[in-house]
Amino acid sequence: MEKRWWKESIVYQIYPRSFKDSNGDGIGDLNGITEKMDYLQKLGINVLWLSPVYKSPNDDNGYDISNYQAIMDEFGTMEDFDRMLTAAHEHGIKLVMDLVVNHTSDEHPWFIESQKSVDNPYRDYYIWRPGKDGKEPNNWGSCFSGPAWKYDEKTDMYYLHLFSKKQPDLNWDNPKVRQEVFDMMNWWLDKGVDGFRMDVISLISKKPDLPDGPVGINGYASFNEPANGPHVHEYLQEMREKVLNNADTITVGECSGVTLEEAKKYARSDEKELNMVFQFEHMDVDADGTNKWTDKKMDLRDLKEILTKWQKGLEDIAWNSLFWENHDQPRSVSRFGNDSREYHDVSAKMLATCLHMMQGTPYVYQGQELGMTNVPFTSVEDFRDLDSINAYHELVEEQEVFTSEEMMGYLRYKSRDNARTPFQWDDSENAGFTTGTPWIMVNPNYKEINVKAELENPDSIFYYYQKLIQLRKEKEIIVYGSYDLLLPDSKEIYAYTRTLGEEKLLVVCNFSETEVEMEIPKEFRNADYLISNYETRPLEKIMALRPYESFVVEK
Ligand code: GLC
Ligand code: CA
Numbered sequence: 001m002e003k004r005w006w007k008e009s010i011v012y013q014i015y016p017r018s019f020k021d022s023n024g025d026g027i028g029d030l031n032g033i034t035e036k037m038d039y040l041q042k043l044g045i046n047v048l049w050l051s052p053v054y055k056s057p058n059d060d061n062g063y064d065i066s067n068y069q070a071i072m073d074e075f076g077t078m079e080d081f082d083r084m085l086t087a088a089h090e091h092g093i094k095l096v097m098d099l100v101v102n103h104t105s106d107e108h109p110w111f112i113e114s115q116k117s118v119d120n121p122y123r124d125y126y127i128w129r130p131g132k133d134g135k136e137p138n139n140w141g142s143c144f145s146g147p148a149w150k151y152d153e154k155t156d157m158y159y160l161h162l163f164s165k166k167q168p169d170l171n172w173d174n175p176k177v178r179q180e181v182f183d184m185m186n187w188w189l190d191k192g193v194d195g196f197r198m199d200v201i202s203l204i205s206k207k208p209d210l211p212d213g214p215v216g217i218n219g220y221a222s223f224n225e226p227a228n229g230p231h232v233h234e235y236l237q238e239m240r241e242k243v244l245n246n247a248d249t250i251t252v253g254e255c256s257g258v259t260l261e262e263a264k265k266y267a268r269s270d271e272k273e274l275n276m277v278f279q280f281e282h283m284d285v286d287a288d289g290t291n292k293w294t295d296k297k298m299d300l301r302d303l304k305e306i307l308t309k310w311q312k313g314l315e316d317i318a319w320n321s322l323f324w325e326n327h328d329q330p331r332s333v334s335r336f337g338n339d340s341r342e343y344h345d346v347s348a349k350m351l352a353t354c355l356h357m358m359q360g361t362p363y364v365y366q367g368q369e370l371g372m373t374n375v376p377f378t379s380v381e382d383f384r385d386l387d388s389i390n391a392y393h394e395l396v397e398e399q400e401v402f403t404s405e406e407m408m409g410y411l412r413y414k415s416r417d418n419a420r421t422p423f424q425w426d427d428s429e430n431a432g433f434t435t436g437t438p439w440i441m442v443n444p445n446y447k448e449i450n451v452k453a454e455l456e457n458p459d460s461i462f463y464y465y466q467k468l469i470q471l472r473k474e475k476e477i478i479v480y481g482s483y484d485l486l487l488p489d490s491k492e493i494y495a496y497t498r499t500l501g502e503e504k505l506l507v508v509c510n511f512s513e514t515e516v517e518m519e520i521p522k523e524f525r526n527a528d529y530l531i532s533n534y535e536t537r538p539l540e541k542i543m544a545l546r547p548y549e550s551f552v553v554e555k
Pocket of ligand 1: 064199200
């Protein structure tokens with residue numbers, strides 16, 4: 001297997017709005033990030049992915065961009081950005097920008113022009129269609145509730161928005177659009193950024209006839225209908241030639257709706273497209289079909305089957321990215337672990353072990369390294385995320401699919417805002433995030449779960465992550481070894497091996513709060529511990545795994 005720096009890296013994702021506020025306006029900002037580079041260096045990560053910092057009306061917190069070459073007012077200035085970039089590089093940290101080019105903001109000058117008339121030079125930058133029988137052109141739904149089309153009186157046509165009404169989809173079939181995007185990317189590379197995380201890049205190429213799709217609980221087809229469209233690979237190869245080859249970049253495509261076969265093309269090892277993709281099958285493991293609004297718990301066997309399919313399926317062909325969390329997902333310790341006082345620490349460490357020992361590039365989402373948890377939101381007014389708010393209105397008030405109590409339960413479990421509350425720096429007011437009023441509530445558990453407390457405790461989740469990250473840097477087998485699943489039928493234990501030449505690791509994770517017995521394979525009974533979330537004990541043939549116990553041993 002080809003060795004590459006981006007395979008050996010550990011990426012940390014910052015959601016700037018919630019990381020650190022430097023000027024007391026209640027909103028995290030670039031200077032706040034610059035202040036905290038020592039912290040990131042201490043954790044050991046070497047790549048930083050920043051959620052969008054560009055000029056934006058903030059309908060979707062920066063994922064609706066009105067100027068790709070300017071900084072959002074609340075976050076600071078371009079000078080602040082340059083200082084942050086320099087500070088990152090001085091700390092040995094590369095910077096990955098969020099590239100949001102499936103759509104722009106409706107306040108982007110291109111869209112403002114496009115809307116004016118059917119013969120405006122920018123008309124074809126977006127996807128306009130006449131209605132069908134007085135209704136939307138097809139049955140696609142927006143990711144954020146309602147139809148994916150908005151009627152515009154001015155020209156008596158609809159424009160497509162797979163996300164909010166304020167996020168019109170760009171028309172990638174127009175070569176001018178592609179050139180604008182490529183020029184903009186080159187401008188950022190010239191500035192010295194090191195790569196891109198590409199927002200819903202799997203959706204950029206739509207079938208020309210925009211066919212209807214099967215409908216979900218709210219009566220619309222999924223926003224994922226256009227996934228892996230007819231020209232997506234061609235466009236990414238063009239991007240590779242015109243942009244990505246101009247620097248030594250790291251690229252990851254957010255590929256909603258990606259299949260294993262498609263991922264082999266996006267993340268192909270001949271490096272003609274992207275380095276790796278985010279796939280989402282394991283994020284749907286606790287969904288109800290295509291509906292994420294449920295409090296169903298996952299079955300561990302399903303999780304193992306999915307992750308094993310991706311581990312084995314991409315081996316030697318492409319490259320995985322490894323994640324439990326990001327700004328669109330609830331907190332993993334509350335979702336796949338156990339956030340009760342008793343098991344919070346061990347289960348957070350167990351999840352970390354399980355993921356960080358796999359093959360692929362690991363991503364740590366801000367606060368995950370502290371075991372930050374889901375948030376006890378009490379009313380719909382507590383939410384800021386348009387996905388959560390729209391879903392509540394649609395499914396409770398308009399369509400009465402769920403009662404308010406049911407939906408609040410689902411939101412507390414799955415809302416994206418669980419990941420977006422202020423980063424917990426210490427036990428002072430507002431968790432040390434801001435001296436002002438935070439834009440979204442602080443999780444009340446900040447007095448116990450925060451950086452200050454964890455840095456003072458050698459047994460903390462933080463130091464456990466630090467150790468996992470260090471191990472990956474020291475041991476090639478963790479990066480490049482092949483993966484093999486053990487005990488596929490166990491409902492409690494996730495165990496697997498990694499193999500590189502003569503070397504071999506055994507990774508054991510108990511996903512349950514009860515003791516479970518496991519037979520340790522013979523070849524590992526004399527092995528040495530690399531890490532464990534409990535006090536270690538001698539390896540034996542039959543081991544009673546303690547609640548959420550996990551360890552890694554090396555033959
Ligand atoms: C991606 C982002 C998400 C955003 C959406 C629209 O899924 O991760 O936060 O809302 O795209 O840009
Ligand atoms: Ca601020």
